[in-house]
Structures are given as C-alpha cells and as structure tokens.
Amino acid sequence: MSLILCRQEPVKHPYYFEGLGVRLFSSQELCYAIYNNPLLVMEDFVDSSLIEFIREDLDMAFLAQKLVKLQQSGEDGDEILAVILHECDYYHAAEVNRFKQKLAAYRRMPEAEFLKERADFLFSRKQYGKAVSEYQKILDLPKGSHVNDGFRAKIYNNLGASYARLFMTEKACKAYEKSFDLVKNNEVLKKIYHLSQWNSGLAVHERFQALITEEMKQEAEQERLRAEELAGEADSLLELEKLFQKDPIKRFQGAGELVQKWKQEYRNIMS
Known part of the structure; x- marks a missing residue:
C-alpha cells in the first residue's frame, strides 16, 4: 500500500482541459493529465491561459515565469512540458525521462501515422467529433505521405465507426463503402449491413447490397444480440x-x- 501526498492548493478557478473534457484542481492533476495523455498535449497545450492558472490558482509564480521565459526564448514545446512535470514534483526524474522519450518517438513518426495514433486515442476516449477531424486530416494529406491503400482503408473504417457513434449513419456508410473499395473486407460489409438495419431509410448502394450474403446477415444478427446483452449489463444502466x-x-x-x-x-x- 502506498500514499501520495498532494499539495492543498486554493484553486478557485479550475483549469478546463478540453482534450479530456475535465477540470483540473491541482498541480498533481495537471501533471497526471499531461503524463498520461501525451498525444493531447503535444500541440500548443502550454498557452497563456494555462500559465495564468499555474500562476494565480496554483500559486506557482516562479514556474509560470519560467514557462514564459522558455517560450520567449523559443524552447522546444516538449521540454516545456517536462519542466512542468519536474517542477511540480509529482513524477521522479526517470518517469519524466520516459515521458520525453515517448514524445520523441511520436515526433519521429510519419505525419499520417502520428495523426492516426492521435485519432485512435481520441476515439478510445469517446471524443468522436475530434477523432473525425483527425481522420479527415489524414485523408487530406498529399499523395506519397506514407499512405497506401491498406492504410487509407483503415482510416475510412475508423472514420465510419466515428460517424456511426455520432449517429451520422449516411456519412458512416459512405466511409465504410470507401474502405471496402480499397480493401475487400467482409467485416466492413457487415458494418454496412448493421447500419442499414439501424437506419431503415439508409440508401445503401445496390452493388454493396448484392455482396452482403445471408451468412453475413446471420453473423451480424448474432453480433447484434450479443451487443444487446452487453448493453443490458452496462455500468450506466446498473447505476x-x-x-x-x-x-x-x-x-x-x-x-x-x-x-x-x-x-x-x-x-x-x-x-
């Protein structure tokens, strides 16, 4: 059993971390959010509003001033994040170094792969609107950006899943259709069939309807029944x-x- 001692900071105006949709009430929570969500803090996370929160609500004027000077001197953004972790004394040096290594690994990724990592993470956090935006950025990249047909098929598949969770069934169906056209995957056809059952008014192209076999329909029906059983056991329903x-x-x-x-x-x- 371990004990973590947290500073008692008189936070009157908690900082809203838009990427997570949560409010932060202490320097420890700020560090935890940064350390465990590197993909959400790599771009312009440390801005004037965060520095103001650190200065006024966390009562850490020295750190706030240090961050301002680092930004003015053109210091690397990843180093600035590491400084926050160091100064708040929530993570030890070895953990901060691992965090920096993780950021460096992301930075070495081709742009398309990095955007997919970020989009997939947002999807896992149920931030479907933001995930759609990131997946679309990948599809808008110029040719030759490490994006082959197989990769694009995955992006269209994930884009379709995001739209489906936003209840935008027509856009979801079009994304799945594009995914199937790139890589003929029967699992994608089943997803199209699921959408057609969910939205009876959905206009599925005839050529896709012809490809959906009776066996696929039966498998999809079994999956739907299993999903309904799991939904009945969901924590939100029990709550x-x-x-x-x-x-x-x-x-x-x-x-x-x-x-x-x-x-x-x-x-x-x-x-």
Whole structure:
C-alpha cells in the first residue's frame, strides 16, 4: 500500500482541459493529465491561459515565469512540458525521462501515422467529433505521405465507426463503402449491413447490397444480440437501477447529478 501526498492548493478557478473534457484542481492533476495523455498535449497545450492558472490558482509564480521565459526564448514545446512535470514534483526524474522519450518517438513518426495514433486515442476516449477531424486530416494529406491503400482503408473504417457513434449513419456508410473499395473486407460489409438495419431509410448502394450474403446477415444478427446483452449489463444502466431504489429525495438529487454527467459526456462525444 502506498500514499501520495498532494499539495492543498486554493484553486478557485479550475483549469478546463478540453482534450479530456475535465477540470483540473491541482498541480498533481495537471501533471497526471499531461503524463498520461501525451498525444493531447503535444500541440500548443502550454498557452497563456494555462500559465495564468499555474500562476494565480496554483500559486506557482516562479514556474509560470519560467514557462514564459522558455517560450520567449523559443524552447522546444516538449521540454516545456517536462519542466512542468519536474517542477511540480509529482513524477521522479526517470518517469519524466520516459515521458520525453515517448514524445520523441511520436515526433519521429510519419505525419499520417502520428495523426492516426492521435485519432485512435481520441476515439478510445469517446471524443468522436475530434477523432473525425483527425481522420479527415489524414485523408487530406498529399499523395506519397506514407499512405497506401491498406492504410487509407483503415482510416475510412475508423472514420465510419466515428460517424456511426455520432449517429451520422449516411456519412458512416459512405466511409465504410470507401474502405471496402480499397480493401475487400467482409467485416466492413457487415458494418454496412448493421447500419442499414439501424437506419431503415439508409440508401445503401445496390452493388454493396448484392455482396452482403445471408451468412453475413446471420453473423451480424448474432453480433447484434450479443451487443444487446452487453448493453443490458452496462455500468450506466446498473447505476440508473440503483438510483431508482433510493428514497424520493436522494433519487431526485441523484437524477440531477446523473443528467449533468450525461450532458458532459454528450458534449465530449460531439465536440
């Protein structure tokens, strides 16, 4: 068992980390967010608003001034992130060095691969709107940017999955169709079929309808049934069931908190 001692910082205005959709209330939380989400802090994360938060709310004027001077001198952004981790004393030197190595590895990636890493990470965080934007950047890259047909097929597939989770079924279907045209993958056809069942008004091109076999339809139906079973066991549903078992006053209070939580999750998904 271990104990982490956190500074008690009088934060009146928590810092909103847009990439995660969370508010940060301490230097420890700031360091944790940076260390565990390198793909979200590599581009312009340390700006005037963050420095102001460090100076005024975290009461770390020395660090804030140091960051300003580093930026004015043109210091590398990755080094500036490392300085924050060092000065807050939340991670030891070896951990900070590993963080810097991770950033360096990302920097060495071809642009298309880096953007995919970032987009996939955003998708895993249910930030589907932001993921769409990153996947689209890859598709807009000029030819010869380490993007072959197989890679583009993956991007269109992931783009389709992002659109589907945003309930944009027509855009999702078009993305899946482009993925299939590049690499003939039956799993992508099943996804197109799933969309057609989800949205009966979806216009699936005849040539794709002809390729979807009865066996694929049966497999898709089994997958749908399994998904429904898992949905019935979801934590959010269990949380709702527990709420209705409480007395009316606690139920009303809990309902308000739950609605606010769902609203924030929805904003994060759509942003």
